[in-house]
Amino acid sequence: MALSHAILVSLVDRPHSGYDLAKRFDQTVGFFWPVSHQQIYQELHKLARVGWLRSQMVEQSERPNRIVYELTDDGRHALDAWLAEPTDPPSFKEEMLVKLFALAPGNQPALLAELERRRAMHVARLARYESIMAEHYPEPARLQARRRGRYLGLRMGILNERTTIAWCEEAIACLHAAPADAADAAEVASTTALASPRARTPDARHD
Numbered sequence: 001m002a003l004s005h006a007i008l009v010s011l012v013d014r015p016h017s018g019y020d021l022a023k024r025f026d027q028t029v030g031f032f033w034p035v036s037h038q039q040i041y042q043e044l045h046k047l048a049r050v051g052w053l054r055s056q057m058v059e060q061s062e063r064p065n066r067i068v069y070e071l072t073d074d075g076r077h078a079l080d081a082w083l084a085e086p087t088d089p090p091s092f093k094e095e096m097l098v099k100l101f102a103l104a105p106g107n108q109p110a111l112l113a114e115l116e117r118r119r120a121m122h123v124a125r126l127a128r129y130e131s132i133m134a135e136h137y138p139e140p141a142r143l144q145a146r147r148r149g150r151y152l153g154l155r156m157g158i159l160n161e162r163t164t165i166a167w168c169e170e171a172i173a174c175l176h177a178a179p180a181d182a183a184d185a186a187e188v189a190s191t192t193a194l195a196s197p198r199a200r201t202p203d204a205r206h207d
Contacts, residue, residue, distance in 0.1 A: 003043050006033050008079040015070035018044050031157055044069055052078055112175050119168035126161035
């Protein structure tokens with residue numbers, strides 16, 4: 001998927017100015033396809049040049065004039081063609097997991113603090129998603145097709161946040177577990193003993 005497709009989807013219902021589209025993007029597609037407003041403006045100009053969007057200057061008496069974008073027939077054909085293409089599972093890059101591969105007694109407090117911070121972030125995001133769900137999608141079975149699709153995207157976001165929170169709590173409990181700490185200390189002591197000069201040098205004394 002390219003940013004162009006996300007913009008075409010965001011314009012499928014009605015025209016938007018670049019400013020309004022960027023705000024709408026932040027509250028919808030941007031939850032799982034984050035981009036800067038500058039990237040959106042640049043892509044709008046590009047799509048207008050290739051003929052997938054049509055732009056129109058709208059004069060405003062008390063505000064600066066604005067440019068409004070809408071899909072052309074070619075843009076709708078491009079969107080339909082993309083919708084028919086197969087999708088691959090998303091790639092997964094999680095810095096926290098890489099850090100945990102280096103877990104050791106010395107860095108455990110810092111990683112615990114980071115897990116706590118991440119858990120709080122996901123709790124806040126879940127609360128935001130659930131608030132949107134309660135306000136806009138209280139009865140999913142009665143939604144029109146387009147809104148059902150948006151509901152399903154939000155539903156996946158809620159399930160992902162719940163799963164991530166549960167993992168954070170399990171990871172925090174695991175790092176707090178005393179037996180694991182004792183095993184780490186024993187492993188460090190054993191490694192230190194094997195690495196010492198006394199342990200590596202054969203005893204040359206005779207009885």
